[in-house]
Amino acid sequence: MDNINKISGGIHSNRIHDSATKHVTGQAKYTDDITEPVGTLHAYLGVSEVAHANIKSIDLSQVEELPGVIGTITASDIPGVNDISPTGQNDEPVFPIDKVQFHGQPLFAVIAKTRNIARHAAKLANIEYEILPHALNISSAIGADYPHVTAPLKLERGNISKTVSNDMNRIKNKITIGGQDHMYLEGHIAFAIPGEDDELVIHCSTQHPSEAQHMVAHVMGIPNNAVTVNVRRMGGGFGGKESQMNLFCVVAAIAAKKWNCAVKLRPDRDQDMISTGKRHDFIIDYDVSFNDDGLISAVDSIFSARCGYSSDLSGPVTDRALFHADNAYYYPNVRLKSRPMKTNTVSNTAFRGFGGPQGVLGAERIIEEIAFATGKDPLDIRKLNLYGDTDRNITPYHQKIKDNILPKLIDELEKKSNYRTRRTAIKNFNKTSSVIKKGIALTPVKFGISFTATWYNQAGALIHIYNDGSIHLNHGGTEMGQGLNTKIAQIVADAFQVDFERIKITKTTTEKVPNTSATAASSGTDLNGMAALDAADQIKDRLIKFAAAHWGVQETEIKFLSNMVYVGEEIVPFNEFIKMAYMQRIQLSATGFYKTPNIYWDRAAGKGNPFYYYAYGAACSEVLIDTLTGEYRIEKTDILHDVGRSLNPILDKGQIEGAFIQGMGWLTSEELWWDKDGKLKTHAPSTYKIPLASDMPREFNVELADWSENRELTIKRSKAVGEPPFMLGISVLEALSMAISSMNDYQTCPRLDTPATPERVLLAVKNIQEQANK
């Protein structure tokens, strides 16, 4: 097709984010920007000041006496069920009745005329505790015999006990991996407006409007159909708004009904960070056997996670850590166990990668161990152990890998980045530079796409064409910056062959598409794009039938092309065509639906086909470190990443860049630090340091593997992109590791734990130096 006939903003084009102009002018509205009805009240949470205690009494009289305070809400005000556990385990009360389980746990809410008054009032509670011993981290929880928050998973294949007994090389050690706060720029917020009867409308910042809806109904004791949840956009989500909005939504809802006023609840940044969950920290105990070439024969690992006080999403998160414990490598004999530990900390939750990054990091540590043990370039160990095509292609969960493109992708990146030459040059540099040392690493990622909760792999969409030819698009996904709405509008524009601008993207609302899944697991476009296409195809089908009858032509003679409809010889502008269809009483509205085919998962057996396909990528990073202080800088990163046939290359590139930097932040400067009393002391950007512009690699090249095409029939053969590139940040950690190991001529694996703050880097340098002096 020549360019003249192209529509604007079709598929595979670099269409600008649909809200870009509104973003840059400040006109994009977030939940806190919605015009408030007269009499809007403001809620604020009062939280626990101890980590573990029996509640002896809660005295809120001083809270209620502050001028401007309307009242308070405690557990006894909950009309329905006092539970917001997203997985139905009934272990997460809105407000606890008898026991506090972490510092920062919400205990009550105060409602006042202004947010400022509510914040002040929340501090005036008088709560008596009977302190109980607490366990804050994985080791202390295991030591104190704390329970699992949810059933552990075991994946097993081959024969571990047989393999490890022979005379293979064998390394047993562990890696400690820190958590991560989402630090979305827009914090949590819920804004509840009471309606008639039992009705409630909630505006909030969530990736999972349906869950918010169901949870509000559950807590209010009303049917789901009484609750509408709306999300126009979020100021970032990253998994932090997949279940954590529940608390804010239900509290705002209870207050809205109690006082029959609109109620807004927006925690400040400290409370947002203290009282909502984060990425799980892990300790991975690994036991790997390998031959003298570095080929892995067996892996036996235990993945212990700090889950916090309740299950939240810890079950599927720790499961996914196991699903990715192989990263891209074939383990002939394998046994992987999860240990989802309860701790007296905030309940950890979803975060981009959902346990996957921790699993991948464990795999990369194993590779690193083998490389140091065999004295080989870690890249050679990586390549040696990659999954095969026809054999060596079965994962620990017994799914066959059919689409492995990593050998080609890694080779290409190795050449593009000039890895081998640079590694040699770096080794030479390190010989003569005494203080500054360099390191380089090329690491791959393979990431399984689909919710492992199989029923989540469904989506709906709703398309109306109005009789002026303008199109209204709605789907179950939520927009958090990733450009989901843009991509789906591109798909619809392509389907009708009309300009992107003709399509109105509307807020996500449970009124239009019911029973949606979270916009998570990188699945937003895969699922909702297909559902939107289904809706478009239904309308198109009706239009084609109408046109064939109306003009007396074959259906095959009707074509939608560049804002026109070609009917045999005749060319009708799209809006005129629609007007005619309307006049002929053609239904111009359709709901679409999609469910991912060919996936199943038997958790008890640890076997199945949980993933529809895999997305791949690789990154090569070069760093330099200061061996006097542990400070470091990323000199260069080259990325080659697989998004299949990209729906929007520039948006995908944005996801890859952002994910890489976020992954790098997780492994470097972002440190969560609790004091001995269980208080999180890094609870705002002043103390919790996400990367800045100056932390970017000095040179940063990101390319899409444009030759890749999804083998499966995904939407336009594209692949999911949200999470997989997050793990490319691991290349930075491995490069730091190499730089450290230069202190002892690359003889010892530095075993760098994360986050690799300057302090941890310096500690590793000192340890290596001590080894060298032995």
Add this chain to the structure above:
Amino acid sequence: MQIRNEIKFILNNRDITLDAFEAEQTLLDFLRLDQQLIGTKEGCAEGDCGACTVLVGRLVNGGLKYEIVNACIRFLASLDGCHVVTIEYLSGSNGDLHPVQKAMVECHASQCGFCTPGFVMSLYSLWMENSNPSKREVEIAVQGNLCRCTGYEPIINAALAVNKFGNPISDQLITERENTIKNLSKLQDNARVVIRDSTIKSILPANIDDLADVLIDQPSATIVAGATDVGLWVTKFLKPISPALFIGHLTDLKKIEVKDDVLIFGAGVTYTEIQEYLSKFFPFLDNYWDRIAGWQVRNMGTIGGNIANGSPIGDTPPVLIALNSEIILRKGNQTRVLPIEKFFIEYGKQDLKKSEFILSIRVPLPNKDQLNSAYKISKRSEDDISTLAVGISMGVESGKIKDCRIAFGGMAATPKRALMTENSLKGKTWCNKTIYEASRMLDEDFSPLSDWRATKEYRISVARNLLHRFFLEHDLDTLEPIQIHSIV
């Protein structure tokens, strides 16, 4: 003394007059809640994320200077006589995008969009000052802006491309400059501003003498200069600050001069305002200074404030102590001079008498035999509170260490000299062995704490290593790069 009971400022293109408002009222809440200017966002309410970035223009020596600030910790009272410019003012009256906005759109520099207005304001400010910035200059300009989505690459690209979309010469703030100066000049009446209802909320003294008088009358008033610390008392700790005594507008406190080989500057001088002087007379501070806070905070925060709050982790005291600086304190009509290290008595306690305030700071210019360095260690390289900071000044003549002053922040309850270490250096030969031996003395000087920034072990070992770095940096035999911050 003329007294005015209201503040007046210009918000975008409107005149604002306010009276009887609370001292704790922030500009951000005023914009969002009172004015429905919702383009300015709250991300952290502590001046660390930049989502609330706005421009504040004020008259400086008859000219008009616009600077970005954090609206979240900027108190409303401090805007008297200023021009506040928000994101809403950037698009032209016909709705055209501003060149910065165009560049951001074209470069795909927004994802979730929540940080975007703040970035636009920072880049706007940069573009007005420097329309052809280097990548490094852009990075420094957006140190105070966090983005969690993009990874920054497209934002940097946008900043480097703004010039393609327009020239600052035709920008409205530039073309309206004379008019704005005229309008702002009308607001300057040299009055003392007292905001009150039944009690006094805020006072803006007319000049330094008036400040001295007010402090005698109101000894318990909270002095607010840049509000980069006091702002957090309010937004995070919900502490009342009335009556608040605002001094950020006092031009007498902003004088900078060099006299008799001493750099003398008023306590109200900001990090930004002192920078060109430091660069000229203390070039070794260039990199250190660039790593203090973000641009917004450097525009607001004052050196006097950094000293007065007595924090053990302030960025300027270690350097000022090492450079043998003095502060001038004033109470009523009396002034006294104090070596700066004497000001810090213990944690939370400074040598500041009732009704007294820091008037100015005197820093002797280094002589040619003096070797000077300042190092800052932090978890994140830039815009992070120091884990530790050190200023080192050493006089070396004919291979011997004649004198030295070494002061640390983050190693004790106050900014503090390493006196034992200094003593073990004095008179010794300038060599690696001397430094190594002296660095062992740091254990005698300090027993630092462990906290979320670092363990005590790290602090001690890095402190030692920084002495080693100092030697390498100044040793003529060292040719290799010795710290990452200086590698271009």
